[in-house]
Amino acid sequence: MIDQPILQTEDVSRRFGGLFAVRNVTFALAPRGLHAVIGPNGAGKSTFVNLLSGQVQPSAGRILLRGQDVSGLPAWRFPHLGVTRSFQRTNIFKSFSVHENVRLAAQATRVFGKDIFSTVRRTAHLNDVADRAIERVGLADQRETIAGILSHGAQRQLEIAMTLAVEPQIILLDEPLAGMGQDESERMAALMGGLAEDHAVLLIEHDMDFVFQVADRMTVLVEGKILATGTPEEIRRNAAVQAAYLGDNDVH
Amino acid sequence: MSSSHMLPQSWIGWCALAVGALVLAILPFYVPSYYVGLTTVAMIAAMLALSVHLLVGGAGMVSLCHGAFYGVGAYTVFFLSPEGSPQPTWLTLPAAMLVSGLCALVVGALSIRTKGFFFLMVTLAFGQMLFTVLHDTKLGGGTDGAYLAKPILSLFGYTFDPMSLPRSQRSFPAYYVALGQLVVTYLALAFLLRSLFGRVLHGIKLNEHRMEALGYNTGLYKLGAFTIAGVFAGAAGHMWSLQSGFVNPELLAWHKSAEALLMILLGGINSLAGAIIGAFAFTALGEVALSLTDRKLLVQGLVVLLAVIVLRHGIAGIRLRDPRRWLQSIRSSGKWPNLTVRKPVQEARQND
Amino acid sequence: MSAALLSQLLNGLQYGLLLFLIASGLTLVFGVLGIINLAHGSLFMIGAYIVFFVVSKVGSLWIAIPVAVICGLALGALLERFLFRHFYDREHLDQVLLTFALILIFEEVRSLLVGNDFHSVPVPAILDFSVPITGTFSYAAYRLFVIAMCLVVAAVLFYWIERTKMGAIIRAAAEKPEIVDILGIDARRIHLVVFAVGAALAVMAGGLAAPLTSVYPNMGSGLLIISFVVVVVGGLGSVSGAFWAALLIGLIDTLGKAYGSSLVSLPLGQVLAALASMSVYIVMVAILLFRPTGLFGRRA
Numbered sequence: 001m002i003d004q005p006i007l008q009t010e011d012v013s014r015r016f017g018g019l020f021a022v023r024n025v026t027f028a029l030a031p032r033g034l035h036a037v038i039g040p041n042g043a044g045k046s047t048f049v050n051l052l053s054g055q056v057q058p059s060a061g062r063i064l065l066r067g068q069d070v071s072g073l074p075a076w077r078f079p080h081l082g083v084t085r086s087f088q089r090t091n092i093f094k095s096f097s098v099h100e101n102v103r104l105a106a107q108a109t110r111v112f113g114k115d116i117f118s119t120v121r122r123t124a125h126l127n128d129v130a131d132r133a134i135e136r137v138g139l140a141d142q143r144e145t146i147a148g149i150l151s152h153g154a155q156r157q158l159e160i161a162m163t164l165a166v167e168p169q170i171i172l173l174d175e176p177l178a179g180m181g182q183d184e185s186e187r188m189a190a191l192m193g194g195l196a197e198d199h200a201v202l203l204i205e206h207d208m209d210f211v212f213q214v215a216d217r218m219t220v221l222v223e224g225k226i227l228a229t230g231t232p233e234e235i236r237r238n239a240a241v242q243a244a245y246l247g248d249n250d251v252h
Numbered sequence: 253m254s255s256s257h258m259l260p261q262s263w264i265g266w267c268a269l270a271v272g273a274l275v276l277a278i279l280p281f282y283v284p285s286y287y288v289g290l291t292t293v294a295m296i297a298a299m300l301a302l303s304v305h306l307l308v309g310g311a312g313m314v315s316l317c318h319g320a321f322y323g324v325g326a327y328t329v330f331f332l333s334p335e336g337s338p339q340p341t342w343l344t345l346p347a348a349m350l351v352s353g354l355c356a357l358v359v360g361a362l363s364i365r366t367k368g369f370f371f372l373m374v375t376l377a378f379g380q381m382l383f384t385v386l387h388d389t390k391l392g393g394g395t396d397g398a399y400l401a402k403p404i405l406s407l408f409g410y411t412f413d414p415m416s417l418p419r420s421q422r423s424f425p426a427y428y429v430a431l432g433q434l435v436v437t438y439l440a441l442a443f444l445l446r447s448l449f450g451r452v453l454h455g456i457k458l459n460e461h462r463m464e465a466l467g468y469n470t471g472l473y474k475l476g477a478f479t480i481a482g483v484f485a486g487a488a489g490h491m492w493s494l495q496s497g498f499v500n501p502e503l504l505a506w507h508k509s510a511e512a513l514l515m516i517l518l519g520g521i522n523s524l525a526g527a528i529i530g531a532f533a534f535t536a537l538g539e540v541a542l543s544l545t546d547r548k549l550l551v552q553g554l555v556v557l558l559a560v561i562v563l564r565h566g567i568a569g570i571r572l573r574d575p576r577r578w579l580q581s582i583r584s585s586g587k588w589p590n591l592t593v594r595k596p597v598q599e600a601r602q603n604d
Numbered sequence: 605m606s607a608a609l610l611s612q613l614l615n616g617l618q619y620g621l622l623l624f625l626i627a628s629g630l631t632l633v634f635g636v637l638g639i640i641n642l643a644h645g646s647l648f649m650i651g652a653y654i655v656f657f658v659v660s661k662v663g664s665l666w667i668a669i670p671v672a673v674i675c676g677l678a679l680g681a682l683l684e685r686f687l688f689r690h691f692y693d694r695e696h697l698d699q700v701l702l703t704f705a706l707i708l709i710f711e712e713v714r715s716l717l718v719g720n721d722f723h724s725v726p727v728p729a730i731l732d733f734s735v736p737i738t739g740t741f742s743y744a745a746y747r748l749f750v751i752a753m754c755l756v757v758a759a760v761l762f763y764w765i766e767r768t769k770m771g772a773i774i775r776a777a778a779e780k781p782e783i784v785d786i787l788g789i790d791a792r793r794i795h796l797v798v799f800a801v802g803a804a805l806a807v808m809a810g811g812l813a814a815p816l817t818s819v820y821p822n823m824g825s826g827l828l829i830i831s832f833v834v835v836v837v838g839g840l841g842s843v844s845g846a847f848w849a850a851l852l853i854g855l856i857d858t859l860g861k862a863y864g865s866s867l868v869s870l871p872l873g874q875v876l877a878a879l880a881s882m883s884v885y886i887v888m889v890a891i892l893l894f895r896p897t898g899l900f901g902r903r904a
Contacts, residue, residue, distance in 0.1 A: 053465065076465075076469045080467055084466075085465060095458070105466050105467075107448055107452070108463075108468050117443075117448070117449055119448070166466070316700075369696065370836065374888075377829070377889060381885040384882050385882060388861075389877050389878045510642075510700065513697060513704075550709060552708060553706070553708030553712065554705070556708070557706070560698055560701050560702045561690070
């Protein structure tokens with residue numbers, strides 16, 4: 001990678017009680033491309049995303065965003081710095097329409113001061129941003145649908161649209177494919193491929209076939225530690241990974 | 253807007269409200285003056301309930317300090333215009349709103365970080381703190397309270413003296429001021445809930461964690477709502493002093509907050525108008541109870557008990573239900589509502 | 605140590621121990637059942653009235669207090685079985701309103717049955733004397749008896765919570781409510797017992813306090829708020845936390861009230877007096893800001 005990494009961790013650890021969820025992880029995310037983090041259940045993948053998006057504070061180590069130390073900042077600051085995320089469990093506002101969900105996401109980093117007291121109708125720019133994000137994930141024809149009655153796959157797409165509405169540079173996706181069918185997965189793969197062209201995308205995923213198909217780089221996390229990082233080809237050939245992970249058929 | 257179910261959905265809703273306001277506007281000419289006073293009290297209760305609605309219905313924050321801000325509003329008038337030296341309303345009203353708002357800002361800044369049970373307790377403690385100051389010291393007349401000079405109805409140099417009216421109409425000015433203030437409060441809060449700010453509050457009510465992940469500084473929004481609600485509660489307290497000319501520490505007691513919450517629940521927590529309906533229903537309930545028995549609180553308590561158990565969406569929520577569901581619920585009336593898993597309890601604890 | 609101060613310290617101790625009886629029930633009920641019970645103060649009032657009633661009929665506090673405790677257990681069990689059980693999964697708001705409605709109902713029923721007068725309950729003759737503590741200072745024997753009784757109850761409660769199997773389940777449930785379901789324990793029985801015991805403790809506190817404070821309407825409402833302060837300061841669901849917090853709050857409140865009024869003569873006296881009367885709440889807010897889970901709270 002020639003590019004300077006946009007997001008880095010330096011020796012980051014996170015303990016819960018006496019247990020390390022993430023231990024001494026040093027990691028770099030390039031400003032473009034899709035970087036997948038894989039690992040068995042309980043490897044600390046979700047905690048790792050939570051650290052990168054500020055939901056969880058590191059117990060030790062630093063997190064650097066464009067070279068600036070952001071460890072310890074409250075979670076709400078991260079979208080303002082260009083980092084957004086999706087959640088493993090679908091986390092949308094089910095009683096709002098698709099458009100409202102995305103507009104709420106767009107509003108977070110754009111409306112301050114007295115504008116906050118203006119009505120929805122007067123905020124054309126928010127609506128445009130929201131519509132663009134909805135279009136990009138392919139939900140345009142369900143713009144006014146109440147989010148709660150969307151199919152599971154569409155809800156996951158909506159979740160991605162909400163992360164896009166912030167117009168971030170870094171997108172963290174925590175198992176976006178969970179519970180998706182074949183068709184939906186393929187559409188999602190295409191979407192992620194597109195996103196990776198102009199964003200840094202960090203993907204956590206269980207589905208190995210999918211990961212090897214879409215990822216530009218991969219990191220294997222086991223018991224909170226990084227086992228290996230490299231291109232999919234390098235990971236496939238890595239003996240330690242094979243021994244610890246890929247050779248194990250129980251993994252899904 | 254499809255999801256703005258806090259507000260009238262259609263022109264029918266707004267017409268119903270307009271008709272209600274119109275009925276209130278002509279009411280004093282057709283009823284005995286006792287009911288004029290009673291309706292004024294109900295309107296003041298409605299203002300308090302509206303301001304609490306901004307917190308509970310708007311942002312999902314259950315505060316037990318709100319009654320205290322109402323009391324602070326009334327006591328501000330007492331400190332500004334003690335018995336014998338009345339001050340004009342253009343001075344007392346903004347002062348009451350300012351002082352209550354400042355109190356709410358301080359209390360809010362200290363308690364907003366807590367959630368669920370702790371938020372309840374901290375607000376309860378702060379409310380009790382303000383109550384204790386006026387109850388245990390001689391600053392505001394002590395336990396028994398004190399009379400104050402009702403503020404002079406004066407605006408832009410024009411002064412109105414209720415004493416210039418015939419005796420039977422002397423309660424009219426306070427009534428119409430209250431009506432005006434109620435309308436303004438409703439419109440202001442309706443506007444607020446419909447604005448982007450209101451949408452953020454609604455998002456926080458549904459899922460605060462998600463809002464934070466989207467980039468909202470949720471604490472700041474909640475503090476804003478808490479303070480604005482405090483300002484409106486102070487205005488309601490000011491109206492109380494204008495109506496009654498009397499303050500006592502009970503105005504600040506947590507029971508006041510609980511009563512306001514009752515009104516909201518009674519009227520329906522999902523609509524702003526529910527707060528008004530609930531306040532009128534609660535006042536009327538007390539009045540009916542008094543006419544039947546001298547056990548007013550018993551009747552109120554039993555009705556509230558029933559409401560909490562059965563009427564989960566309040567009076568305003570009744571129409572939202574499909575008639576068939578009514579039949580169903582009557583058929584299955586042997587069963588208690590919603591005896592499902594205990595997940596929300598656990599959730600509440602996690603929030604704590 | 606001056607006699608006045610010693611007497612205030614003993615008063616604070618006795619008040620704190622009564623607070624513990626109320627707050628321990630409150631903290632258990634919240635910890636295990638997840639219920640905010642604002643009507644807990646009414647149970648205190650009910651206890652005082654039961655004792656007043658029995659003493660006026662039978663003439664003996666030694667019968668009245670056990671009767672009150674049994675009534676408290678029964679009342680608690682009935683409330684849990686027919687009311688609170690259906691509110692575990694409700695929001696805090698519903699619980700607040702339910703228990704607020706109960707306060708209104710309890711007070712009105714009390715007013716219907718015995719009226720709104722103040723009543724005094726005589727101290728039993730056998731305890732109606734003063735115990736000399738120092739050369740110049742003696743202290744009412746009944747107050748010492750209350751202190752002793754509360755300590756005995758606290759010891760029994762601790763034994764029950766810390767040393768018995770059921771206590772272990774209750775502790776586990778207070779820390780991690782799911783555990784009861786996981787272990788396959790009949791949660792409803794645990795809930796019933798905890799609520800009944802909590803109610804009985806509050807009723808007993810009211811009964812013990814009756815000869816001290818006289819019996820009057822709404823007598824539980826002030827104590828309720830202070831008990832909540834104790835629960836928050838001690839940490840939700842922690843009985844030992846409630847114990848130490850109750851003593852702390854009891855002492856602070858007693859001393860604040862006793863010496864607050866004497867501050868009025870100082871410069872800024874009104875302000876100081878006001879601060880003294882709020883001292884308990886200030887302590888609570890300070891603790892919450894610096895230790896959000898309370899002094900002994902284990903649950904984050």
